[in-house]
Amino acid sequence: MSHNHSHSHTHDHPDLKGKKLLLSILLNIAxxxxxxxxxxxxxxxxxxxxxLHNFSDVLSLIVSYIADLYSKKEASFERTFGYKRAEIIAAFINALSLIIVAIYLVYEAVQRFLDPQEIESSIVIWLALLGILANGFSVLLLRKEANNNMNMRSAYLHLLTDMSASVAVLIGGLLMKYYNWFWVDSVLTVLIAIYLVIMGYQLLKESFKVLMLFTPDHLNLSEISEKIQTVNTIKNVHHVHVWQLNEKEIHLEAHLEFTTDITISQFDKISEEIEELLYHSFQINHVTLQPELNKDDPKELIVQD
Incomplete structure (x- = not known):
């Protein structure tokens, strides 16, 4: 059996990432x-x-910060993958919290719409400006890391949606101040909630798929099988599993039926060829292969274990 771990290159700066998260936490507490x-x-x-959304930001950023710390821990006999999935769990929790907060905001908005109250709009305007500036700074801090890390993207989305919410609150404050449209307070709250659901659902779906070991969306198992079978002496590819451990690692394991009885050294050479093929064609960087010759077992591409 061949098990290869190649092409796992990273260019992260984990200490800087943690410091950015910590600074964002302090800003959001304030x-x-x-x-x-x-x-x-x-x-x-x-x-x-x-x-309330800002408070959920604080909690989500703390979760992201802790997950970032744990993701750096090394593997052990008890934890052979280490804590590589900690950041995926954090992303799932943060996405779920966005949706829960949104549902609560809709409930409160409906109650307030049925019983509107006069609002001191000047305070609303100044604090909305504060939220825009502070969250805007945090968004800029995390923007780069959000492109290639689901955990950081969940934190980034919390901050981005809160900055957008602050913009909506500012507009509402101005309308209340100059036109006495106090009902707009409830309407804006509902709009903020809808925005939270839209942003949170996509991230929730992405992180759920990774946690459930689903095949990544951009990969097609039939295409992968056909690609492997282009390698000489391979008759059949079956019992295939493809999953994403985290955002840096995509794993594949499969059984290969050979046309001839090859040696171990020949198999090593073929497995290296397959590894290169899978990495350059599908960005799969962890490959486990089991060789077979006339073995009596199911030959379907997917076999229920």
Whole structure:
């Protein structure tokens, strides 16, 4: 059996990533405290909803920070993969929290719409500006890491949606100040909630697929099988599993039926050829192959274990 671990190149700077998360946590704690106080004084539900979202940001950033720390831990006899999936779990939790917060905001908005109250709009405007500036800075901090890390993307989405919510709150504050449209507070809260659901659902779906070991969306098992069978002496590819361990590692394991009785050294050479083929064609970087010759077992591409 061949088991190859190649092409796993990374260019991350984990210490810098952790420091950026920590700074974002401190900024969001400050925003949350200011918005809660301002929301209670002004009576603005949209400001309090923004504060609640900011508080969920704090929790999500803490989860992301802890996951980032754990993901650096080395493998052991008890944990052969280490904590490589910690960041995927964090992304799933953070995405789920976005949706839960959104549902709660809709409930509160409906209650307030049925019983509208006068709001001190000046406080809303100034605190919304504070939220835009602080969250905008955090968004810029995490933007680069969000491109290639699901955990960081979940933190980035929390911050991006909160910055957008602060923009909506600012617009609402101006409308309330100059037109006395206090009902807009509830409407904006619902719009913020809808935005949270849209952003959270996609990330929830992506992280769920990884946790359930589903085949990555961009891979087609039939195409992979056909590609492997182009290698000389391979008769059949079956019992295939492809899954994503984290965002850096895609694993494949398969049984290969050979046309002739080859030696171990020949198999090593063929497995290296297959590994290169799978990496350059499908970005699969961890390959486990089991050689067979006239073995009486199921030959289907997918076999229920």
């Amino acid at each position: 925003i949350t405290v200011a918005q809660v106080i301002g929301g209670l004084i002004s009576g603005s539900l949209s400001l309090l909803s923004d504060a």
